[in-house]
Amino acid sequence: MKSLVLNPPERAIRYKLVIRAIAIIVCLAFWNIVDYNIHALEEASLQRIYEEDPPNYYYFDEPVQEMFIDEEITDTEELINLKYCGSSKCRFLFPVLLREQESRARIHMIRIMLMARKTNRVLVLPNVGGSRLGACKLFSFDYYYSIDTKKFPDFKFITQSQFLSWNQEMREINAKMPTAKAVYLDSSYKIKKEQIKSEKLNLEKYKIDNCMQPFYLDYEDKARTILIRKTFNDRDAIARFVIDGLRSVQSDVLLMNYSFPRFNYPNLQREMPPLNYANYLIEQAKNAASSIRPYVGIHWRMESAKAKNLVNCSVSLVEYIKRVKQEHKIKNVYIATDYPLDGGDNSHSDTFATLTENHHKAANILNNSLDFYTWMRLDSSPSAFAGSSKRWDHEDSGILGTLDKLMLVYADWFVSGPGGCARVQSSYTAQVVKERKRHVTTIGQSTDNLLNIKDIW
Numbered sequence: 427m428k429s430l431v432l433n434p435p436e437r438a439i440r441y442k443l444v445i446r447a448i449a450i451i452v453c454l455a456f457w458n459i460v461d462y463n464i465h466a467l468e469e470a471s472l473q474r475i476y477e478e479d480p481p482n483y484y485y486f487d488e489p490v491q492e493m494f495i496d497e498e499i500t501d502t503e504e505l506i507n508l509k510y511c512g513s514s515k516c517r518f519l520f521p522v523l524l525r526e527q528e529s530r531a532r533i534h535m536i537r538i539m540l541m542a543r544k545t546n547r548v549l550v551l552p553n554v555g556g557s558r559l560g561a562c563k564l565f566s567f568d569y570y571y572s573i574d575t576k577k578f579p580d581f582k583f584i585t586q587s588q589f590l591s592w593n594q595e596m597r598e599i600n601a602k603m604p605t606a607k608a609v610y611l612d613s614s615y616k617i618k619k620e621q622i623k624s625e626k627l628n629l630e631k632y633k634i635d636n637c638m639q640p641f642y643l644d645y646e647d648k649a650r651t652i653l654i655r656k657t658f659n660d661r662d663a664i665a666r667f668v669i670d671g672l673r674s675v676q677s678d679v680l681l682m683n684y685s686f687p688r689f690n691y692p693n694l695q696r697e698m699p700p701l702n703y704a705n706y707l708i709e710q711a712k713n714a715a716s717s718i719r720p721y722v723g724i725h726w727r728m729e730s731a732k733a734k735n736l737v738n739c740s741v742s743l744v745e746y747i748k749r750v751k752q753e754h755k756i757k758n759v760y761i762a763t764d765y766p767l768d769g770g771d772n773s774h775s776d777t778f779a780t781l782t783e784n785h786h787k788a789a790n791i792l793n794n795s796l797d798f799y800t801w802m803r804l805d806s807s808p809s810a811f812a813g814s815s816k817r818w819d820h821e822d823s824g825i826l827g828t829l830d831k832l833m834l835v836y837a838d839w840f841v842s843g844p845g846g847c848a849r850v851q852s853s854y855t856a857q858v859v860k861e862r863k864r865h866v867t868t869i870g871q872s873t874d875n876l877l878n879i880k881d882i883w
């Protein structure tokens with residue numbers, strides 16, 4: 427039997443291993459702090475991007491239009507292409523995966539639209555679901571968004587399912603398989619210079635990971651990675667590098683995995699209107715807002731709050747709300763939060779995983795001290811939506827997050843959490859603030875119920 431008592435050399439080795447493990451743990455902890463701060467910086471810069479935009483943009487009023495598609499029977503490659511792309515040859519940019527959640531992915535989509543225009547490709551609008559955009563999602567793009575093609579005269583779009591139809595028609599006539607290339611857009615702190623890498627594509631895995639099985643495509647055996655620095659500098663040069671890298675792709679279909687946390691075209695971006703939410707969502711939120719007006723809209727993102735503060739945060743929120751209701755004669759309260767206030771686990775954010783005892787306590791204080799609406803409560807009250815036709819999937823976090831966001835945009839008074847209680851810089855809040863500003867400055871009378879832009883409790 428082996429003795430458990432260590433002899434001196436073994437002890438020395440054990441000692442070294444322990445020291446090494448501690449060093450690694452310290453490094454990891456440090457990296458988390460750095461990473462956290464970097465993230466906060468990115469959010470701050472995003473808010474700047476928002477603030478820089480001209481104020482006079484608009485919600486689009488039309489659904490994604492099927493611009494080119496005319497249901498005539500077509501039986502040659504040229505005619506099929508003409509039908510789907512408006513020209514005899516089709517070249518597509520298909521973003522099969524966007525890394526970030528809806529509020530930020532919505533901004534990234536505008537950049538991807540510019541990439542499609544600059545590379546002369548028709549943009550395939552990816553599916554959506556669970557606050558994400560990508561080929562594997564269940565719903566079509568217009569479940570979340572609307573695009574009025576008239577406002578984008580020099581852009582060409584088709585939806586993912588239209589793209590699939592194009593592809594199936596090609597298969598049916600035994601056309602030569604369209605060529606495809608996988609392209610990864612990624613960024614790194616570690617590199618000193620932008621670079622393009624070429625790596626062998628593990629095709630079977632790629633198809634499974636990106637739900638590409640139904641497509642009739644001939645893949646290039648090398649995938650391309652366009653890697654840029656994570657920096658706020660040299661934005662023009664970086665944009666040119668990326669566009670050149672994309673332009674040199676010859677394949678008919680460019681399949682893009684988009685992981686840039688920040689990327690922008692310093693000049694072009696300004697001319698772009700934002701991607702608007704689908705009209706049926708806007709309409710539902712407007713109806714709901716008028717059914718409970720006047721109301722205070724509260725945004726409380728508990729996700730990155732310090733758990734030990736939450737109970738105090740809740741107590742001060744309750745006091746704040748009582749004061750505001752009285753001072754401004756506001757009757758109702760609407761809460762948008764990532765905590766599942768109505769039970770279940772339909773958290774409005776799919777990155778929010780750990781609910782602690784403090785989260786529950788904080789939520790209970792709200793529950794017991796305030797009368798408030800949440801989307802779920804409104805939606806199950808028959809009077810709020812009498813006569814409405816279009817329903818949505820109650821379980822989809824993207825739909826709930828968007829309806830919440832719009833309810834905050836239309837609120838008479840808007841308040842969100844202070845540092846320590848909530849994540850202060852978020853693109854979600856920045857978008858609410860921006861929309862509220864726009865209402866106040868450009869719409870005037872019809873929505874001048876807005877009593878503030880944003881307050882912090």
Ligand SMILES: *[C@@H]1O[C@H](CO)[C@@H](O)[C@H](O)[C@H]1NC(C)=O
Nearest residue numbers: 523610611612635636683685
């Ligand atoms: C997309 O790219 C990111 C970053 O390069 C990578 O981590 C991820 O696994 C890729 N996803 C798929 C489905 O290929």
Ligand SMILES: *[C@@H]1O[C@H](CO)[C@@H](O)[C@H](O)[C@H]1NC(C)=O
Nearest residue numbers: 733734735736737738739741
């Ligand atoms: C909560 O508030 C009380 C009273 O104001 C204070 O004594 C306590 O330290 C606060 N707790 C935290 C975690 O901030």
Ligand SMILES: *[C@@H]1O[C@H](CO)[C@@H](O)[C@H](O)[C@H]1NC(C)=O
Nearest residue numbers: 766767768769786789790793
């Ligand atoms: C809040 O109250 C509602 C009913 O009024 C209940 O369904 C829900 O589970 C409560 N939430 C919490 C966090 O206690």
